[in-house]
Amino acid sequence: MSAQLGGQQILILKEGSSRTRGRDAQSMNIAAAKAVAAAVRTTLGPKGMDKMLVDTIGDVVITNDGVTILKEMDIEHPAAKMMVEIAKTQDDEVGDGTTTAVVVGGELLKKAEDLLEQDVHPTVIAQGYRQAAEKAQEILKELAFDVKPNDVAMLTKIAETAMTGKGAESSKEKLCGLIVKAITMVADEDGTVDIDNVKVEKKVGGSIDDSEIIEGMIIDKERVHPGMPKVVTDAKILLLNAAIEFKKTEVDAEISITSPDQLQMFLDEEEKMIKTIVNKVIASGANVVFCQKGIDDIAQHYLAKAGIFAVRRVKKSDIEKLARATGGSVVSSIDAIAEEELGIAGKIEEKKVSGEEMIFVEECKNPKAVSIIIKGGTDHVVDELERAIEDALRVVGVVVEDKKVVAGGGAPEIELSLRLREYASSVGGRAQLAIEAFASALEIIPRTLAENAGLDPIDMLVDLRAAHEKGNKTFGLNVFEAKPADMKEAGVVEPLRVKTQAISSAAEVAVMILRIDDVIASSGKGGGMPSEEEMAAMGGMGGMGGMPPGMM
Known part of the structure; x- marks a missing residue:
């Protein structure tokens, strides 16, 4: 970065610093964020697959949990790190829905890229996204229904939804029973739940079915x-x-x-x-x-x-x-x-x-504090069980606190998408384009659920939309029978807070990344972008598999 002064070049930044500006900077950041979303996308839903992560000393983690995957992947790129942050926030706030938050964030940026190519100004897109996110929160509140904190059957369903697709599938019923019992025991009179009062002890040996709860x-x-x-x-x-x-x-x-x-x-x-x-x-x-x-x-x-x-x-x-x-x-x-x-x-x-x-x-x-012993055949099984149980405990705790749930299986996303399209046409102006983009970005969730289950995403989306246009607001995708079904009846339910938090964090990170038009990376070993000489040594972009510099 330098300025010309009377024909003489003045360096403002340290030599070796790189600067990417304008559309290049945006497309580089968006590409990085999309790559992070792509990394966790295949883990979404009941038929999602797991990831095996091997660190520098050869320790292996096998998991389906979005936030664990992103924490274990050593991510360098600054924009990609922001995506990891939303997963962490989602995990801290509600414990589940980390993959959803990241996938929606990535999709919002992908849609924004199309708008940028049509010369829509980033600020307009950002404003539209904010409006859409606010409207989405309102609509979600309308879609939510109440749960009594002592409704054990419903709480068990919520725990089951949180555990579906994780390694604990086989003995889900047993574990969900333990989880609901634990949460109802440690809940205070005013309905607050401190998850720290449920101690999870893991032991290798025996099978998952030997897991038990200790009232103490x-x-x-x-x-x-x-x-x-x-x-x-x-x-x-x-x-x-x-x-x-x-x-x-x-x-x-x-x-x-x-x-x-x-x-x-x-x-x-x-x-x-x-x-x-x-x-x-x-x-x-x-x-x-x-x-x-x-x-x-x-x-x-x-x-x-x-x-x-x-x-x-x-x-x-x-x-x-x-x-x-x-x-x-x-x-x-x-x-x-x-x-x-x-x-x-x-x-x-x-x-x-x-x-x-x-x-x-x-x-x-x-007992206002209880313990759960989990057992399994190998370390990896027990570790993944623990992650699944932690998620389910958090989710049931959130429901006992908030007493509000929504249908799962992509139902709220399809409904939001339809309602936001109606809202967009009432807003008009250029912001309308951004709100429509937001609406179609939300469809990535049911779409991914279908793809991960090996179904045709377009057919499924068409069927789901048709069901929602008839007024079936709780219809989501039944991936086992490959057709839309009433998720509320099927017992696929999630806490309202999982959805509201995921959508608001995804919108925030998308807006944040969109508004960056200049990336100035100082030189210095370790961080930053590779210099041109280093790039040449890597054989141009080819050496990095076409990834934007500094991505991996």
């Missing part, structure tokens, strides 16, 4: 002393955030001992201090101690003699969940130990799960 907590630890009981019934649980060991001075201090009997006295005192602490624990009536810090060897011996089950170095998050599950409170000082601080559980047991000792805290009266 599972802790990946073992008791501190073999002399302690393996099972405690009617447990009174002390949650301690203080060490059971003798107090050390906070400041540097020296103790000078001049004769052996003084040393013995000193040691006896230390032991007495520990015994006093243990007696306090015993006096409170606790028969189980979960300690966040250490437990001294001598203390272990005394606790074991008193028949108390103790665990040390329990994670802070686990202690907090235990407090929720058992109704106890976390005690931070030895002197504050009292009976009313204790939590209660029907049974605490140390069991071997796939060869590792774990502690089960079960039969809690009103």
Whole structure:
């Protein structure tokens, strides 16, 4: 980038910096964003395929989850990174619909490219897209129907929709039952759901059907002393955030001992201090101690003699969940130990799960924190199961909070597409073109569902449109029978928030990328665009498989 001044060239940017401007910059960014959308498109829907991602050290991830795929792919290009961001946001907000958000975003940019070629100004397109996105939110709210938070059948359907197409297909019913049970247990009275209160423990071994829910907590630890009981019934649980060991001075201090009997006295005192602490624990009536810090060897011996089950170095998050599950409170000082601080559980047991000792805290009266154990044949199966369960948990949680759902299977997209076309003609002007582009871009979802199931997308779209024009608003694509069907009746439903969030993020990212007309990449190793010499060395564009520079 340079300016001419009296015939002499002045460099403004550092040498080696590259600058792409105008239509080139736009088409380069759009191509990058479209490539990201194309990468996840085949995973959409019940017949979507999985991706196998291998990282630099050879670790393998096999997944169908849009956001996982995009996180694992090491994406360099700045515009492509923006697409990954919308998937992450979608994942944080609702947990599902990541692929939908990215695919719609890519399609919006593709349609915008056609308009740019007809010399429609990017700002006009951006304005039209914004209007269309706002209108789409209104229409979606009309399409939504209510769900009661205690409607287990409906919540199970929602979990099933979220898990369809993921590796957990085979034992979907069992898992969805566990998920709905877990969410209804941890939901607060006001309907808020904190997913962190459902702990998912994965173990390799056994089959998916062996997965189970524990009405309480599972802790990946073992008791501190073999002399302690393996099972405690009617447990009174002390949650301690203080060490059971003798107090050390906070400041540097020296103790000078001049004769052996003084040393013995000193040691006896230390032991007495520990015994006093243990007696306090015993006096409170606790028969189980979960300690966040250490437990001294001598203390272990005394606790074991008193028949108390103790665990040390329990994670802070686990202690907090235990407090929720058992109704106890976390005690931070030895002197504050009292009976009313204790939590209660029907049974605490140390069991071997796939060869590792774990502690089960079960039969809690009103557990506000629960655990799900998932099992599967291999690491990859269990990991993908965990991702599917996380998604389903989030989605069911969102529905319990919002109490609103829409039909799935591409039904809302087709309806939106029709209604936005009507809206476009009422708006008129150049913005009309952009709103129409937005409307046809939404059809990519049912279209992709059809393509992934090996059906003819055009036939399916025509059939779906016809059904919606007759006023069947909940008709979507039944990919198993290759015909439009009522998704609400079939039980294919998704939370309203999945759709509203996906469409608004897709529109935002499309508008953002469209408005960039100048890409200035500073030189410097690692990032940026390849220089012309590097490009020549790669054999022109051919070396990059026709990808825009810096894409991969």
